[in-house]
Amino acid sequence: MADRRSAIRQAALRLFAEQGYRSTTMSDIGAAVGIRGPSLYKHVASKHELLAEIMIGTMEQLIADNTAAVAGTDDVREQLRRSVEAHIRYHARHRLEAFVGDREIGSLEQPDQERxxxxxxxxxxxxxxxxxxxxxxxxxxxQSARIASYSILDMGIGVASWFHEGGEFSVDQLAYQYGDIALRIAGARPPVVSYEESDPAHP
Structure with a gap:
């Protein structure tokens, strides 16, 4: 049952990305996994349930990845870099989720949209x-931390729109380069090095 539910969700995700939520029918989703008519409703209650599951799951994973990324260091430059790298990795590896999440927010019903x-x-x-x-x-x-944060977050959907495995850059290479770009957007300044740290002769 769990495997079938996962297959239905993946089929819905692909169809939502390819033809849009409103143009996708439950019959389309059933046909994609070889399930006809009423049998599909044994696994999922509605098309909206699938959309909500996909979009809520995407946000929960992004937040979990961000929490893990900033753990283990107090250096704000490193925390920002790690946050951006996690953001880019997710969007590179989950392009369909990112695309549906960006495009279909207006298709969600309450309270899922608010969530x-x-x-x-x-x-x-x-x-x-x-x-x-x-x-x-x-x-x-x-000048504006909010504009800087929006600019950084927008990089994710950009990556989702063009990145593909086997291209010029690996996911990790891409994430590191975007980390550099984000630090420039934030106007990162070089860390202050103390006299003791800069003088190799200092005991």
């Missing part, structure tokens, strides 16, 4: 607060 929008706000806030903290510590220099 996804709340997750988006939380996710953006995590980047913005890193930039604000970095600016307060003198590590970053920006």
């Amino acid at each position: 996804v929008l709340g997750g988006r706000s939380d996710y953006e806030r995590r980047f913005r607060e890193l930039i604000e903290r970095g600016a307060a510590e003198g590590a970053f220099h920006v």
